[in-house]
Amino acid sequence: MTNRFTHHVTAVALLSGLGIVLVAGQPATAPPVFTSEQAAQGRAAYDANCASCHVADLGGRNEAPQLAGSGFINTWRNRTTRDLFELIVATMPPGGPALAPEQYTSIVTYILQQNGAAAGAQALTAAAAVPIGTIASGERPPAAQTAAAAGSAVPGGRGQGPGGAGTSPSNAAAVGGGPGRGAQAPVARGLTVSGEVKDYVPVTVAMLRNPPPGDWLMARRTYQAWSYSPLSDITRDNVKDLRLAWAWSMNEGGANQPMPLVHDGIIYLFNTGNVIQALDGPTGELIWENEVGPIQQVGFGSMRNIAIYEDKIIFATTDARLVALDARNGTKVWETVIADRARGYANTSGPIVARGKVIQGLQGCSRYGEDRCFISAYDAATGKQLWKFYTIAQAGEPGGDTWGKLPDNFRKGGETWIAGSYDPDLNLTYWGIAQAKPWMPASRGNSVFDAALYAASTVALNADDGKLAWHFQHIPGESLDLDEVYERVLVDNGGGKYLFNIGKSGILWKLDRRDGKFVGAAETVYQNVYDRIDLKTGLVTYRNDIIEAKVEQWVQSCPSTEGGHNWQAMSYHQPTNALIIPLSQSCMEISGRKTDLKDGAGGTNADRKFFEMPGSDGNIGKLAAYDAATLKELWSVEQRAPFLTAVLSTAGGVAFVGDLDRTFRAVDTRTGATLWKTRLGTSVQGYPVSFTAGGKQYVAVTTGLGGGSPRVVPRTIAPEIHHPNSGHTLYVFELPDRR
Numbered sequence: 001m002t003n004r005f006t007h008h009v010t011a012v013a014l015l016s017g018l019g020i021v022l023v024a025g026q027p028a029t030a031p032p033v034f035t036s037e038q039a040a041q042g043r044a045a046y047d048a049n050c051a052s053c054h055v056a057d058l059g060g061r062n063e064a065p066q067l068a069g070s071g072f073i074n075t076w077r078n079r080t081t082r083d084l085f086e087l088i089v090a091t092m093p094p095g096g097p098a099l100a101p102e103q104y105t106s107i108v109t110y111i112l113q114q115n116g117a118a119a120g121a122q123a124l125t126a127a128a129a130v131p132i133g134t135i136a137s138g139e140r141p142p143a144a145q146t147a148a149a150a151g152s153a154v155p156g157g158r159g160q161g162p163g164g165a166g167t168s169p170s171n172a173a174a175v176g177g178g179p180g181r182g183a184q185a186p187v188a189r190g191l192t193v194s195g196e197v198k199d200y201v202p203v204t205v206a207m208l209r210n211p212p213p214g215d216w217l218m219a220r221r222t223y224q225a226w227s228y229s230p231l232s233d234i235t236r237d238n239v240k241d242l243r244l245a246w247a248w249s250m251n252e253g254g255a256n257q258p259m260p261l262v263h264d265g266i267i268y269l270f271n272t273g274n275v276i277q278a279l280d281g282p283t284g285e286l287i288w289e290n291e292v293g294p295i296q297q298v299g300f301g302s303m304r305n306i307a308i309y310e311d312k313i314i315f316a317t318t319d320a321r322l323v324a325l326d327a328r329n330g331t332k333v334w335e336t337v338i339a340d341r342a343r344g345y346a347n348t349s350g351p352i353v354a355r356g357k358v359i360q361g362l363q364g365c366s367r368y369g370e371d372r373c374f375i376s377a378y379d380a381a382t383g384k385q386l387w388k389f390y391t392i393a394q395a396g397e398p399g400g401d402t403w404g405k406l407p408d409n410f411r412k413g414g415e416t417w418i419a420g421s422y423d424p425d426l427n428l429t430y431w432g433i434a435q436a437k438p439w440m441p442a443s444r445g446n447s448v449f450d451a452a453l454y455a456a457s458t459v460a461l462n463a464d465d466g467k468l469a470w471h472f473q474h475i476p477g478e479s480l481d482l483d484e485v486y487e488r489v490l491v492d493n494g495g496g497k498y499l500f501n502i503g504k505s506g507i508l509w510k511l512d513r514r515d516g517k518f519v520g521a522a523e524t525v526y527q528n529v530y531d532r533i534d535l536k537t538g539l540v541t542y543r544n545d546i547i548e549a550k551v552e553q554w555v556q557s558c559p560s561t562e563g564g565h566n567w568q569a570m571s572y573h574q575p576t577n578a579l580i581i582p583l584s585q586s587c588m589e590i591s592g593r594k595t596d597l598k599d600g601a602g603g604t605n606a607d608r609k610f611f612e613m614p615g616s617d618g619n620i621g622k623l624a625a626y627d628a629a630t631l632k633e634l635w636s637v638e639q640r641a642p643f644l645t646a647v648l649s650t651a652g653g654v655a656f657v658g659d660l661d662r663t664f665r666a667v668d669t670r671t672g673a674t675l676w677k678t679r680l681g682t683s684v685q686g687y688p689v690s691f692t693a694g695g696k697q698y699v700a701v702t703t704g705l706g707g708g709s710p711r712v713v714p715r716t717i718a719p720e721i722h723h724p725n726s727g728h729t730l731y732v733f734e735l736p737d738r739r
């Protein structure tokens with residue numbers, strides 16, 4: 001995989017470095033170069049292996065670009081069918097098993113057909129190098145041949161052609177379904193294991209507000225998002241004795257990044273493919289399982305948190321539905337659609353529940369059109385939608401004048417892909433809002449001086465009606481995909497009520513969470529994108545060449561889109577008043593693509609090349625603690641491998657974190673010094689949690705593969721770090737029994 005990825009970066013760099021002059025509306029006149037049989041086979045292979053990210057209609061979703069339409073033809077017009085074939089062979093599907101050469105060829109023909117190229121008598125070969133602009137216009141073909149038209153797909157797809165180099169039986173199976181799932185698109189089976197959680201105690205509003213010490217009832221454990229456990233049986237002194245209690249293999253495929261929930265010693269676990277399980281904490285025995293689906297991967301296919309309230313487990317699915325299961329037996333209670341999956345909407349994080357309302361974010365909001373991104377709330381008892389807050393301001397609305405002259409259809413982004421936090425006293429829920437799309441202002445069709453609300457902001461919403469109480473925009477006119485979407489951590493100290501967050505720029509922000517006033521900021525890793533950060537107002541000023549960047553102009557950015565900080569959440573360690581934060585050190589060059597203002601286009605639309613951060617000594621991973629009162633760095637440790645889990649800190653003075661290089665470790669919360677470590681089956685990825693079952697303290701963590709920049713960047717700049725390409729597992733650790 002490493003080689004395929006290294007190659008990929010080169011391929012993208014080549015493609016973007018050509019500086020091609022684009023000729024709009026150039027007629028596509030050359031004779032046909034593929035057959036309709038090839039395109040039909042290509043469609044089946046595309047649906048099975050590519051549609052999960054690039055979407056069935058080839059419209060793309062977030063980082064996976066559009067593969068049909070004006071966005072595609074702008075990039076590919078002056079390149080050849082062979083260039084397209086070679087890029088796909090070298091890089092797609094990312095991190096997944098390679099397909100057979102003839103499958104790749106047929107996928108290329110399907111892409112050409114969906115861009116208006118006509119089929120004929122001659123079959124396309126891998127060696128053919130026909131300029132794409134001479135056969136394809138970027139105009140979609142008549143409805144009968146479009147991806148959306150039903151019934152024309154070649155069924156199955158097993159045994160297409162002889163197995164060439166790189167083919168394996170599982171690749172053949174993958175033609176018709178997800179990897180290893182047989183020839184037909186797999187259908188979720190619902191309740192697959194029946195069982196009953198004994199003596200189930202419903203989770204009340206009071207319990208969510210003040211969780212029992214041994215429970216982990218929501219994203220990051222408390223409404224304040226501390227990722228902190230008050231349990232203290234595991235201490236600095238005895239953590240060295242920690243040992244495996246049991247392990248549980250999880251579904252493979254997709255990105256595994258879950259945070260288990262624990263209530264009364266029962267673990268509720270989300271597997272990729274939208275499969276939910278209840279496991280007995282002390283023994284690892286399966287109690288019930290519900291295959292809610294879709295089993296097929298959607299996007300990267302991760303789901304970072306689920307929720308529990310009264311007698312229900314409530315979660316989002318990767319295809320943007322919200323589902324409630326009976327926590328006792330796993331049967332479905334209600335289901336509701338958050339947004340239309342066919343338009344690329346998705347979810348990668350679940351809800352929080354506040355005063356009986358299920359509050360949920362949304363992902364995949366980069367495609368041009370009338371619809372837009374929102375946060376929404378639902379009645380926990382019925383799933384009925386109660387309110388919506390649109391994260392993108394349209395003309396005539398407050399903030400609507402911050403997008404320049406862009407018509408409403410072309411104001412995109414504003415995703416909420418990390419669950420928010422909540423202050424029950426103020427009754428405000430706090431959410432980080434993702435950047436505007438496309439990533440760079442020149443691609444968006446406005447400038448860095450167009451703030452683009454509420455992108456790159458914190459919003460505080462009234463939990464009852466979703467009304468905006470205040471907003472603070474961290475990066476007005478965000479221009480480099482340096483996202484600020486992550487966790488909002490709520491801390492009271494010295495009489496103040498604060499909110500902390502940190503985004504990809506690596507700036508740790510401190511706000512007054514009553515009114516959103518800026519309190520302070522601190523830089524945590526090297527950055528070179530802001531010439532100035534005003535520590536009185538919080539205003540950042542971009543470097544001049546970033547302000548002036550045009551499409552197809554490379555600019556340098558430290559950090560890269562891996563982020564100084566990403567989804568791996570920090571922990572607030574209350575006893576030392578310290579924020580312990582997983583950080584990353586890498587840089588990039590980024591160049592925006594030209595984007596046509598046309599419904600269906602959009603996307604993130606930029607090319608990137610990654611490199612080591614100057615001064616980091618090749619250490620991508622950094623773990624550091626900051627004083628919540630002064631924002632001063634208390635300690636930091638660095639290592640080659642990036643940290644891929646959130647931090648869990650505990651009252652025992654121990655914090656836990658895992659990394660790409662398979663190490664799960666416990667560090668001293670006062671110094672960051674490693675107190676204990678163990679090596680797991682593959683990269684450690686997800687959210688460690690601590691809980692009690694049968695009176696005993698446990699620590700649980702998952703291994704996982706897959707994901708966006710936090711995986712892609714180290715694959716290109718630290719390719720010597722190897723890990724197995726399977727091994728999604730839940731590991732549960734304990735201290736030996738006292739004699």
Ligand code: HEC
Nearest residue numbers: 012049050052053063064065075088092093094107299300
């Ligand atoms: C897990 C998600 C995922 C899957 C599955 C996937 N892709 Fe991609 N694809 C991406 C991402 C992300 C990019 C952007 C890569 C980058 O910018 O470095 C991309 C880029 C591309 C590009 C380059 C487009 C451009 O204009 O730059 C092509 C072509 C492509 N993919 C084709 C495919 C094909 C064909 C398949 C199936 C065989 C596939 N992809 C499967 C995520 C995916």
